[in-house]
Amino acid sequence: MQRTFIPALIFLCIAAASLGGPVSEGQIDLTFxxxxxxxxxxxxxxxxxxRYVYVASATISRLRSDGTLDTSYQCDLAxxxxxxxxxxxxxxxxxxxxSYVAKLDSEGKIDPRFAKNQFKPLPxxxxxxxxxxxxxxxxDSKGRIVVQGVFGEINGSQYIARLLPDxxxxxxxxxxxxxxxxxxxxxxxxxxWVGDLNYNGGRLNEDGxxxxxxxxRGCPVMRVLPDGTVAMADRSxxxxxxxxxxxxxxxxxxxxxxxVDDVLWDNGKxxxxxxxxxxxxxxxxxxxxxxxxxxxGSLDPTWAAPTFSYLDSxxxxxxxxxxxxxxxxxxxxxxxxxxxxxxxxxxxxLVRLTANAPTAQPLWHNTSARGRVAPGEPLVVGFVIGxxxxxxxxxxxxxxxxxxxxxxxxxxxxMAVYRAGALILQRxxxxxxxxxxxxxxxxxxxxxxxxxxxxATITTLPPGAYTLVVSAPDGASGVALGEVYAIDAP
Numbered sequence: 001m002q003r004t005f006i007p008a009l010i011f012l013c014i015a016a017a018s019l020g021g022p023v024s025e026g027q028i029d030l031t032f033x034x035x036x037x038x039x040x041x042x043x044x045x046x047x048x049x050x051r052y053v054y055v056a057s058a059t060i061s062r063l064r065s066d067g068t069l070d071t072s073y074q075c076d077l078a079x080x081x082x083x084x085x086x087x088x089x090x091x092x093x094x095x096x097x098x099s100y101v102a103k104l105d106s107e108g109k110i111d112p113r114f115a116k117n118q119f120k121p122l123p124x125x126x127x128x129x130x131x132x133x134x135x136x137x138x139x140d141s142k143g144r145i146v147v148q149g150v151f152g153e154i155n156g157s158q159y160i161a162r163l164l165p166d167x168x169x170x171x172x173x174x175x176x177x178x179x180x181x182x183x184x185x186x187x188x189x190x191x192x193w194v195g196d197l198n199y200n201g202g203r204l205n206e207d208g209x210x211x212x213x214x215x216x217r218g219c220p221v222m223r224v225l226p227d228g229t230v231a232m233a234d235r236s237x238x239x240x241x242x243x244x245x246x247x248x249x250x251x252x253x254x255x256x257x258x259x260v261d262d263v264l265w266d267n268g269k270x271x272x273x274x275x276x277x278x279x280x281x282x283x284x285x286x287x288x289x290x291x292x293x294x295x296x297g298s299l300d301p302t303w304a305a306p307t308f309s310y311l312d313s314x315x316x317x318x319x320x321x322x323x324x325x326x327x328x329x330x331x332x333x334x335x336x337x338x339x340x341x342x343x344x345x346x347x348x349x350l351v352r353l354t355a356n357a358p359t360a361q362p363l364w365h366n367t368s369a370r371g372r373v374a375p376g377e378p379l380v381v382g383f384v385i386g387x388x389x390x391x392x393x394x395x396x397x398x399x400x401x402x403x404x405x406x407x408x409x410x411x412x413x414x415m416a417v418y419r420a421g422a423l424i425l426q427r428x429x430x431x432x433x434x435x436x437x438x439x440x441x442x443x444x445x446x447x448x449x450x451x452x453x454x455x456a457t458i459t460t461l462p463p464g465a466y467t468l469v470v471s472a473p474d475g476a477s478g479v480a481l482g483e484v485y486a487i488d489a490p
Contacts, residue, residue: 046085052064056081060104061075083098083136106433174208179194188425220233308321331389336349380469411473432450442487
């Protein structure tokens, strides 16, 4: 059933919350003090990975949970305008922007094995060399890196390309030449949603070809949410399923006339940042800040709906926009602002918002099941997360069972996770990284055989009911073990 969300007048809701309403979350967290990088620094990107906050300013910095700088992390990069910070399978980072894609190891050093200078400038225009520009990167289930930007033509496109895990151009990825990609999201099945400002976007198959069954559309902001739906945002926000079917709309009586900046899923509620105007009038008062909506589309009255402003060089109040959002391990929203604001006695362009302490849950560490797997006969493991986001170690073990006396282990198990029938992630293989070793040690998982073809991954999932499915390669069969471990970080 299609739903239409019609919240009440938003500024009345915000005023009610600020005048004694039941506000309990979304206020600026004064215990988070990331002013160690200076009093007037800009942030181009923020990402939360595990217990750390990674910040792109003049370089990539790693902050502890209280905002203090982790001096043991020394990044080799010295550049601004980083647009993507993504976890790599081996515990390092994939960095995108402003004009390149690079890989860092777990200590922040540039990985020399990762290919360099993949992107070339655009053809000169009136004698001027332009680009390349890298706007966004995303990693698919096979470790390939999909890149959105504007650059010299690659496989027929100047707007989207795919790199192999070693950083070289993937010659098998051949996207349409007529789509000016303005937004991009890689889906769990490795197909790619693309937006086009001319409403010429759509869905690309894994090889880059256009899926003719999928509706064409524009949209500058797209995000795959943990429940498998996709948030699409321009001057308003809508939700769609993975087939592109419209599920819900936020038909708000105000408009993001200057656009939505970012969206994320916060334990079943949608968090939206942007610059909005009261009503639909050009004379409406603009506000820049962060809103949160309930699953039924109503504005969440327990959320403080913070707005951000600063004094410019002429001491005139101006708006500061939350360009990028991230959710930390404790379920708190971290926002990167395009201009520093005053927080307490310091100026900062990075803020964290308060969240309620998670409700105590029964102690749970591991769910597992062992059985025979054959084509069309997968092993299924159900599990439920309650209370707050949980970091998990997920494994599909086959070959490593041999040392426990298993005579016919599944040679190359594959793993997929579903929520309410929607594919959330899929994996094949594993990397013996330091991050993996730490997770296995914390969760008490037995070691896998070196260079085995078992499958394992680390991910964070929000509360909900999930299904882990272990399947067989084409024609193979054997015994497999499906495992779900809750990682208890120190």
